[in-house]
Amino acid sequence: MENKVITIPKPNDYHIHLRDNELLGFTVPVCCKNYRKATVMPNLEKPVDNMSDLIEYRNRILNNVPLGMNFEPLMTLYITKNLTINTLIDAKNSGLVVGCKLYPANATTNSSYGISDINQINDILKTMEDLGLILLIHGEQLNDENDEYGEIDIIDREKEFIINTMPKLITKYPNLKIVLEHISSEFAVKYIENSSDNIAATITPHHLYYTINDIFTKTGKYLNCCPVIKGRNDRKALIRIATSGFPRVFIGTDSAPHTIQQKQENNNAGIFNTPESLLIYLEIFDKYDSIDNGNFEKFISTNGAKFYGLPINDEKLSFIKTNYQSPNQYNYNNFIIPSMLGDNTISWNYNNNNNNNNNNNNNNNE
Numbered sequence: 001m002e003n004k005v006i007t008i009p010k011p012n013d014y015h016i017h018l019r020d021n022e023l024l025g026f027t028v029p030v031c032c033k034n035y036r037k038a039t040v041m042p043n044l045e046k047p048v049d050n051m052s053d054l055i056e057y058r059n060r061i062l063n064n065v066p067l068g069m070n071f072e073p074l075m076t077l078y079i080t081k082n083l084t085i086n087t088l089i090d091a092k093n094s095g096l097v098v099g100c101k102l103y104p105a106n107a108t109t110n111s112s113y114g115i116s117d118i119n120q121i122n123d124i125l126k127t128m129e130d131l132g133l134i135l136l137i138h139g140e141q142l143n144d145e146n147d148e149y150g151e152i153d154i155i156d157r158e159k160e161f162i163i164n165t166m167p168k169l170i171t172k173y174p175n176l177k178i179v180l181e182h183i184s185s186e187f188a189v190k191y192i193e194n195s196s197d198n199i200a201a202t203i204t205p206h207h208l209y210y211t212i213n214d215i216f217t218k219t220g221k222y223l224n225c226c227p228v229i230k231g232r233n234d235r236k237a238l239i240r241i242a243t244s245g246f247p248r249v250f251i252g253t254d255s256a257p258h259t260i261q262q263k264q265e266n267n268n269a270g271i272f273n274t275p276e277s278l279l280i281y282l283e284i285f286d287k288y289d290s291i292d293n294g295n296f297e298k299f300i301s302t303n304g305a306k307f308y309g310l311p312i313n314d315e316k317l318s319f320i321k322t323n324y325q326s327p328n329q330y331n332y333n334n335f336i337i338p339s340m341l342g343d344n345t346i347s348w349n350y351n352n353n354n355n356n357n358n359n360n361n362n363n364n365n366e
Helices: 021-034 051-062 085-094 118-131 154-164 166-172 186-193 205-209 212-216 232-243 260-266 277-287 295-308
Strands: 005-009 013-016 037-040 072-078 097-102 134-137 178-180 199-203 249-251 316-320 329-332 335-338
Touching: 005 295, 013 021, 013 249, 021 051, 021 329, 021 335, 037 051, 051 072, 051 085, 072 085, 085 097, 085 118, 097 118, 118 134, 118 166, 154 166, 154 186, 166 178, 178 186, 186 199, 186 232, 199 232, 199 295, 205 232, 205 277, 232 277, 232 295, 249 295, 260 335, 277 295, 277 316
Parallel strands: 013 037, 037 072, 072 097, 097 134, 134 178, 178 199, 199 249
Antiparallel strands: 005 316, 329 335
């Protein structure tokens, strides 16, 4: 009996951290193998909040695309106090920028330039609504001014953001397209299911694959991320909406490389999953009988494109049901980056008879 093979339109990743400079020589080629386009996050050490920096960063990305590969970075601007209305107008006219990223100040990696009060950016949000730029949100609230302890428990930060900030946004800007990125909780799932058509969400492979219990295993020492991986009921809810065919949830890997040294010394938030991300999604959809009904293709290839207003990609990507052995880590020059799966095995792999993808045997030395 032959192994099962499936083929889908080559997807886009609607949330990725490619980092910068030398590391682009690793992250960009790996991304290009599996994704035709990718929404590139702007939280570099120097935030990308103007068109000059954005164009220079985009050029650095394109300079690392391997010869013969088609790849388009979907660029975003970082909403800081320095972002101007004129920059938004220039961004829209450029055709290079799909949206702007809202980071609550100090919520995650390189977010110290973020916003502490959305009332500070009313003019920016109104202009985005008028121009049709998408608001991409890292949805966490860190502090509660009405609580004597102040800091909100890390497990509740997504819920508190949705309760306290989302109603203000949708009331003031009812036509603003919003993506609540990397939702991680049952509460967020229910919110998206009951929200209007201009509000969508991305879901990562790690929030679908792991629960908080896994953080206390051998692999778990590298699983710190924001928002944190949560409980089994949260995971069940995420799997349910992802595999259901619901049109306003789609792929966004939030792949975010940190070196093993950064993880061990600083516990940096972020998980690198680009090489195996599609295989992990596929493993989960297969387990819940959501491949043959078309829901895998919807989540991976079509839902996000429709929400963004992009065409479905003509290129195809093929997978075969045969084991994939993940490496423990990826080595690139002086960078040693832990993999999301550790050395675990999953039951799907890239069908290299039909793709230009390298398989797991040479991923370890990209």
